[in-house]
Amino acid sequence: MxxxxxxxxxxxxxxxxxxxxxxxxxxxxxxxxxxxxxxxxxxxxxxxxxxxxxxxxxxxxxxxxxxxxxxxxxxxxxxxxxxxxxxxxxxxxxxxxxxxxxxxxxxxxxxxxxxxxxxxxxxxxxxxxxxxxxxxxxxxxxxxxxxGLLDLAPATASRPAPDGSEQAVPVEELAVGDTILVRPGERVGADGRVLDGASEVDQATITGEPLPVAKEPGDEVFAGTVNGTGALRVRVERDASDSVIARIVRMVEEASETxxxxxxxxxxxxxxxxxxxxxxxxxxxxxxxxxxxxxxxxxxxxxxxxxxxxxxxxxxxxxxxxxxxxxxxxxxxxxxxxxVVMERLGQVDAVALDKTGTLTEGVPRVTDVRPLPGSGLGERELTMLAAAAEHPSEHPLARALVTAARERGLPLPPARDFESTPGMGVTATVDGLRVTVGAPGRLLGDDVMGGARTAAGPGGLGEGEDAGPAQSVDANARLLDGVDVGAAQAAATPGDVLGVPADPAAAHAAALAAELEESGRTAVLVVVDGAPVGLLGLADRLRPDAAATVASLAALTGRTPVLLTGDNPRAAEHLAAEAGIEDVGAGLLPQDKVGAVTALERAGRKVMVVGDGVNDAPALAAAHTGVAMGRAGSDLALETADAVIVRDELATVPAxxxxxxxxxxxxxxxxxxxxxxxxxxxxxxxxxxxxxxxxxxxxxxxxxxxxxxxxxxxxxxxxxxxxxxxx
Incomplete structure (x- = not known):
């Protein structure tokens, strides 16, 4: 004792x-x-x-x-x-x-x-x-x-038998190469790769991404993540003892011991x-x-x-x-x-912040409403149509659209003949109009969106490179240079610029989608009776006190905090710029976050990690001091952390x-x-x-x-x- x-x-x-x-x-x-x-x-x-x-x-x-x-x-x-x-x-x-x-x-x-x-x-x-x-x-x-973290992964998985029947087998008995079935709403039983089917999987427990990720044949899935509305056939690629969730358990235990x-x-x-x-x-x-x-x-x-x-x-x-x-x-x-923790807090001289749920509110919100010229719709009408079509859906983006409509006091007409296609979007009849709401790449075609993204960069930015928001706006202005945007009558020039056959409305929609994506938004396209009519941008909003907190932490420690997130680099860098953070690590798995913290500590820093998810727990355990956000924090993060921000007031960290x-x-x-x-x-x-x-x-x-x-x-x-x- x-x-x-x-x-x-x-x-x-x-x-x-x-x-x-x-x-x-x-x-x-x-x-x-x-x-x-x-x-x-x-x-x-x-x-x-x-x-x-x-x-x-x-x-x-x-x-x-x-x-x-x-x-x-x-x-x-x-x-x-x-x-x-x-x-x-x-x-x-x-x-x-x-x-x-x-x-x-x-x-x-x-x-x-x-x-x-x-x-x-x-x-x-x-x-x-x-x-x-x-x-x-x-x-x-x-x-x-x-x-208790091991409970995130289900105890059994459905494995098809040679005679066509299904067996519920313990996940420990699954071997590499086995095929399992994951039904809508179930947790994935093993790390593997999709063989058949399409769905959207909530993998926030592993990567910290704020929105479910579309999965198609060839995409990787992780044990313990939650399947959406589609059914998936998955080929097992790792033993249960070597799954990502099992490795998180080992990392937390090892970090706590060492x-x-x-x-x-x-x-x-x-x-x-x-x-x-x-x-x-x-x-x-x-x-x-x-x-x-x-x-x-x-x-x-x-x-x-x-x-x-x-x-x-x-x-x-x-x-x-x-x-x-x-x-x-x-x-x-x-x-x-x-x-002991209170004493250690005063020794901190470097801070690493998680993004989703820590610097941000963790809930996507509508930030941009962009009706296409010539569609005859204003911002209110576009928001109402999209929200009405999405109203029956349980997807986080659907809830964000409905919330935006209600905040604007818009009525939501009933949606009839509702259909949801995993990875694509939803379709419903609203006031006699057939409305589709979904990902621009799926509705316009990947070739059209690929060309728009290429043209959106400064001087023809290549695939995988990033441009800042201001640059993307300029690039789109160049893309539509000479086009009567007000009437959307660009004849064949947009298709020529994009390098793919496209009608003017589709080309304009692709350009706007690329602009929203370059500024860190998730773009959602609205199509009415087969024609694009507008886009909405959604993003996880920065906490109101985030920028002031970052400045206070920099003043206390003599070093600007770093951002460590599993989210994509474009969204991470855009949000970091808003918060005043220059050093960004994006697309990180739990072990990558631990590596980043360990590197700082090897440089002689006493690091505080602030996070909220299961994927943050190993870094919380490895850091000199770990702080968890209390309201949305996972059980593992709350228990592993040395301190808990109960009311999620980020400004209390420097205090x-x-x-x-x-x-x-x-x-x-x-x-x-x-x-x-x-x-x-x-x-x-x-x-x-x-x-x-x-x-x-x-x-x-x-x-x-x-x-x-x-x-x-x-x-x-x-x-x-x-x-x-x-x-």
Whole structure:
């Protein structure tokens, strides 16, 4: 057991956040009760609860002067229930030739009781027992979360048999080369490649992409991702033990095990301090005996020395500022899991941010409405037709279109004869018009869109190269140069420029789609009765406080944060430019994010990673400090992270770093103050005769003094100053 104080448990989190959805949990929320049952079964929790239950009623009886037979047995039970486990662990450590503060504190508590300070000793025991219980509880939760990640992948998969029937086989029995069937709404059972069928797969758990990805024959799919409305036949390409989701589990476990342990200052010196204190106490007891002093007087001097020299004052000098900072941060929506984490936050000098759900809101929204000239439609009519056709769909883009129509107060006529084609789009009859909404590449043809994308770059930008938004606008202006855009009467010139046969409306639509894509948008084409009539651009919107947060983090750390995302480079770079980030890593899988964090740490940086998804968990575990976004964060990210931004207010990240730095300064002040008191009392006891009551008063007085100094961080002004990055 160490002196970490964890303020992270199920009751605390449940009071601050709404229930966190777990897509792998069965109906009824069976997973959470299992976790709570496991935590209640921890012996450390039971013993700490028993010690506290004995101490609390004994304290008022003792302080009000009641007979000792009322409170004495309760104190004794508190000593036994709370002290036997750290004492036993300390003895085992002693057998291994290690002396730690745990055993020293138990001895000090027993020594205090031996000279009449029963309450002080019992309080020390309760503090240690509770600390150890909370640490064990937090450790069990983290282990549970890592194991629970495997639940993302289904236990069985449907494998067709030679006779045409289907078998439900455990995923562990699937071999490379097997074929499995994935029905609409099911999770993919293994990493593999699509053989037949088309669908859209939500693979945010692996890549962090905000929107489902269209899958066709030849495309790769990952175990644990969620299939959309189409059916897929998939050839297995990796064993279950080597799937991406299994590798994420291993990376989290390995990073957690190999992460360099960071301890509070007092714990770094506890071994030497403990040995020195024991040796000094024995010397204080034995040396006077050699020179003829009475046994009782020598023992009293030695016990007084142990009390005044005990590290309790140093421990409490360290903890109040950190715990006060934790409490203050908690009031403002930042759940810091331990005093050690609060101390580490102040050491951060580099920050890596996830994109989807961290810098952005994680929900696509309509950003552009572009009716085609000559279509006869305005922005409102185009939005209404697209939203009405998409209304029956459950696709995230459909929800974004419907939301945009409702925000504009538009009526949604009923959609009839609704059809959804995975990877293509939807078609429905709205007010007698046959409306199709889908991907421009599928509706116009990949050749038309390919030509438009090529022409959209500056000077004929090649495939795979990027142009900025301003460049793409200029390129499209050149593309349509000489065309009567207002009437969309370009004759054959657009087709000539694009290099493919195309009618003017299709060429114009392709050019606008390329422009939207170059600016980081997802382009959606609307076709009415077979003719393109307009496009809508959708994007995951930057959080309102993202740019200010990036600037604050750069001011604190002396380095602009980096962006690490699984999203495509074009969208990532566009959003990074909006947020003020220059260093971008895009298209990254979980292991790539870990590699980027490790590279920064090899360069001597203490890296904070801020993320929210399963794909961010390995990087959160590998970083010096991991911070998870609380509202949409996955269970694994919340458990792996060292701190949780409960209300998803990104601006609290730099504020909590500044608060941690102030807490660290108060810790140094308190350690100096406690050291002066201890040195003075010890010198008095050695040079003269320090009365025991005066020694206890001096020791406890120094503890109270440094405690009050640390409690200054509880004030609202401390957070306000930190939020403005003040000292």
């Amino acid at each position: 160490s002196l970490h104080v964890f303020l992270y448990g199920e009751p605390v989190l449940s009071t601050l956040t709404p229930p966190l959805a777990d897509p792998s949990a069965p109906a009824g929320g069976a997973r959470a009760p299992r976790r709570r049952t496991r935590m209640r079964a921890l012996p450390e929790v039971r013993w700490a609860a028993a010690a506290t239950a004995c101490f609390l009623p004994a304290l008022p009886l003792h302080l009000t002067g009641q007979p000792a037979w009322l409170w004495g047995p309760l104190y004794a039970l508190a000593y036994v229930t709370g002290g036997w486990e750290p004492g036993w662990e300390g003895l085992k450590a002693l057998a291994g030739r290690t002396l730690d503060v745990d055993l020293l504190m138990v001895v000090a508590a027993l020594g205090a009781a031996a000279i009449g300070q029963v309450m002080d000793g019992a309080l020390l025991i309760v503090i240690f027992a509770t600390s150890g219980a909370l640490e064990a509880l937090a450790t069990a939760r983290t282990a549970d979360s890592v194991r 992460k360099a342990p960071t301890q509070l200052f007092v714990e770094k010196v506890e071994q030497r301090y403990s040995l020195g204190m024991v040796a000094a106490t024995l010397a204080v007891f034995l040396v006077p005996l050699v020179f003829g002093e009475e046994l009782t007087a020598s023992l009293l001097r030695a016990m007084t020395f142990m009390i005044v020299a005990s590290p309790c004052a140093v421990v409490l000098a360290t903890m109040p500022p950190l715990l006060s900072a934790i409490a203050n941060a908690g009031r403002h929506g930042v759940l810091v899991k331990s005093a 909590v770093i500044a608060l941690s730095r102030r807490a660290r300064r108060l810790v140094v002040q308190n350690l100096v103050l406690a050291g002066v008191f201890i040195a003075g009392l010890v010198a008095w006891d050695l040079a003269g005769t320090l009365p025991l009551p005066l020694g206890v008063a001096g020791h406890e007085g120094s503890t109270v003094l440094v405690g009050l100094n640390g409690l200054r961080l509880l004030r609202e002004a401390a957070w306000t100053r930190a939020a403005h990055l003040g000292p």
